[in-house]
Amino acid sequence: MAAFGLALLGQTKAKDDTLAGVKKKTEIDALVEKILQGEVEGPQSLFERENGPYRIITSYINNRKGAAESHGNVDELFLILSGSAEFTLGGEIVDKKAIRENEFRGLAIDDGTIHSIGVGDLISIPRGLAHQMNPGTGHILYIVIKIIADQ
Numbered sequence: 001m002a003a004f005g006l007a008l009l010g011q012t013k014a015k016d017d018t019l020a021g022v023k024k025k026t027e028i029d030a031l032v033e034k035i036l037q038g039e040v041e042g043p044q045s046l047f048e049r050e051n052g053p054y055r056i057i058t059s060y061i062n063n064r065k066g067a068a069e070s071h072g073n074v075d076e077l078f079l080i081l082s083g084s085a086e087f088t089l090g091g092e093i094v095d096k097k098a099i100r101e102n103e104f105r106g107l108a109i110d111d112g113t114i115h116s117i118g119v120g121d122l123i124s125i126p127r128g129l130a131h132q133m134n135p136g137t138g139h140i141l142y143i144v145i146k147i148i149a150d151q
Contacts, residue, residue, distance in 0.1 A: 055148070
C-alpha cells in the first residue's frame with residue numbers, strides 16, 4: 001500500500017513539472033506566427049525548469065548576423081522552423097569574451113565550416129564547439145534543445 005501511495009505522489013509531481021507535457025504542432029505553428037509577426041520577441045520557452053537537465057526554447061534572428069558563441073557545459077540541437085541561413089560550425093571565435101561561466105561570445109568565427117541550412121534541418125552542436133547563424137537580409141527561426149551537463 002505504501003508503494004502505491006509513493007507512486008501516486010510521483011505522478012502528481014510529474015504533472016506539475018514544467019519539463020513534462022506535449023506541445024502540439026498547432027501550438028508551435030501559432031507561436032511561430034506570433035514571432036514572425038513581431039507579436040512576441042526574444043526566446044520563447046517551450047519546456048524548461050530552473051536547474052533542469054535540459055530546456056527547449058525558440059530562437060529568432062532577423063536581418064542580421066547572430067553572435068558567434070560556444071557553451072562549455074551545454075550540448076545543443078537546433079531544428080529549423082522557418083527561414084534559412086549560413087551556419088558556421090567549429091573554428092575559433094574572434095574577440096572571444098566570457099559572458100558567464102562556460103559561455104563565450106564574439107563577432108565572428110575563423111576557420112569554421114559553413115553550411116547552408118533551412119526548414120526541417122537538424123543541427124547538433126556538442127559542448128565547446130563554436131557556432132554562428134547568418135540569415136543575411138532574411139530570417140531564421142528555430143527550436144533550441146539545450147542539454148545541460150552536470151555542474
